[in-house]
Amino acid sequence: MTTLVPGSRMTLxxxxxxxxxxxxxxxxxxxxxxxxVEDGKYLVRAELPGFDPEENISVTAHEGLLTxxxxxxxxxxxxxxSEFYYGKFSRTVSLPSGADTTKVTxxxxxGILEISxxxxxxxxxxxxxxxxxxx
Numbered sequence: 772m773t774t775l776v777p778g779s780r781m782t783l784x785x786x787x788x789x790x791x792x793x794x795x796x797x798x799x800x801x802x803x804x805x806x807x808v809e810d811g812k813y814l815v816r817a818e819l820p821g822f823d824p825e826e827n828i829s830v831t832a833h834e835g836l837l838t839x840x841x842x843x844x845x846x847x848x849x850x851x852x853s854e855f856y857y858g859k860f861s862r863t864v865s866l867p868s869g870a871d872t873t874k875v876t877x878x879x880x881x882g883i884l885e886i887s888x889x890x891x892x893x894x895x896x897x898x899x900x901x902x903x904x905x906x
Contacts, residue, residue, distance in 0.1 A: 801856040802818070804817045804839075804862060811890055813866065813867055813870050813887065814887045815837060816883055816884070817884040818883060819841050822879075824884070828879065832888075835870075837865075841861075842859045842860070844857065845857035868890075871891065874888055
């Protein structure tokens with residue numbers, strides 16, 4: 772469905788955005804990511820265009836989770852409209868087994884935040900069959 776009236780002219784522009792969404796009840800996260808593990812390295816790339824990485828982006832690793840947080844202040848204008856997302860955004864992903872969070876690097880370039888860390892190869896656990904007897 773396409774909105775025929777520009778959102779800036781509607782009394783409730785958020786309703787128009789909701790109606791334009793083919794899946795309005797689906798979770799939407801404005802921080803889109805790519806993840807991969809290759810050659811002993813875990814890599815996460817996040818799309819965060821228009822942010823100042825030193826002021827508005829935070830990356831933390833805690834208890835097997837990597838969290839990316841970014842914040843963008845809303846700009847208000849008398850005329851016009853905006854489809855940008857404003858406010859605080861957060862994305863959390865589970866770290867792979869063996870990820871070394873003491874050696875994380877993060878680089879922001881051309882609107883892409885790239886986070887990497889080494890991943891130790893852990894030997895495959897052997898499956899052990901345990902006999903269960905009657906008591």
